Amino acid sequence: STKVLSIDAFDTLLWRRVPEPGDVFLVLGDQLARAGNLAPEMVPVTFAELRRAAERAARAKVQAVTGYREVTLADIYDAMPAGVFADGFSQQAEAELACERGLLVADDAIVGLIADARSAGARVILVSDTYFKAEEMRGLLRAAGIDDLAFDRIYVSCEAGRPKYREIGRAHV
Numbered sequence: 165s166t167k168v169l170s171i172d173a174f175d176t177l178l179w180r181r182v183p184e185p186g187d188v189f190l191v192l193g194d195q196l197a198r199a200g201n202l203a204p205e206m207v208p209v210t211f212a213e214l215r216r217a218a219e220r221a222a223r224a225k226v227q228a229v230t231g232y233r234e235v236t237l238a239d240i241y242d243a244m245p246a247g248v249f250a251d252g253f254s255q256q257a258e259a260e261l262a263c264e265r266g267l268l269v270a271d272d273a274i275v276g277l278i279a280d281a282r283s284a285g286a287r288v289i290l291v292s293d294t295y296f297k298a299e300e301m302r303g304l305l306r307a308a309g310i311d312d313l314a315f316d317r318i319y320v321s322c323e324a325g326r327p328k329y330r331e332i333g334r335a336h337v
Contacts, residue, residue: 169281172328173292173301177274178308180267189215192263201253211248218243219295234321237261237295261300265307278314288314291328293321 171177174185182188192215193208202211222243223233241256249256281288296304298320302312312318321327 166281166284166286168287168289169278170289170291171274171278173290173294173304177271177278177290177310178268178304179271180264181269182267186212186216188260188263188267191267192260195263196249196259201250201255201259203247203250206248214244214248215240218245230325232326234293234325234327235295236297236322237300239322240295261296261303264296264304268304268308270308270310275310282314287316289317289319290315291319293327295322296320297323 174180180188182191189212190208193202193206193211196202196211197206197208202208219235219240222235222239225243226235226239227233237257237260244256278288290301290305292301294301298318301318301320305312305315319328
């Protein structure tokens with residue numbers, strides 16, 4: 165009798181292979197340093213701290229205008245201070261997405277629930293409070309082995325401009 169199954173993305177369907185979600189930034193900092201994409205004096209721990217601070221700054225800036233704290237990954241990297249990255253490196257957001265793709269795993273029980281709902285004729289939607297756009301989420305899903313076509317709709321707060329508890333599905337996304 166269920167008509168729609170709504171699934172949250174992170175910490176429900178998708179899990180990161182790090183103790184805390186913010187630990188992704190330490191892994192990313194290490195990857196960037198090894199590839200020579202951080203400024204010579206930048207170390208992974210400092211990068212992770214600056215990445216967290218840039219997200220806070222981007223959210224505060226948007227909140228001052230909209231009343232909500234929803235930002236995109238591009239907004240966050242726009243808030244990063246100068247001098248963090250090696251000269252000529254401009255693929256910061258893509259590097260973070262690649263890092264995330266390498267750390268994500270799907271919850272098999274939730275994947276099974278989605279399959280059951282689809283076979284019963286229910287619509288399945290993915291909802292997430294995230295700075296990843298819907299297209300970026302599709303790539304993360306595929307990297308975790310989930311067919312993004314399993315979802316009738318993907319709602320993300322950064323494109324809706326409001327968090328999921330504020331009727332994200334009613335926003336124009």
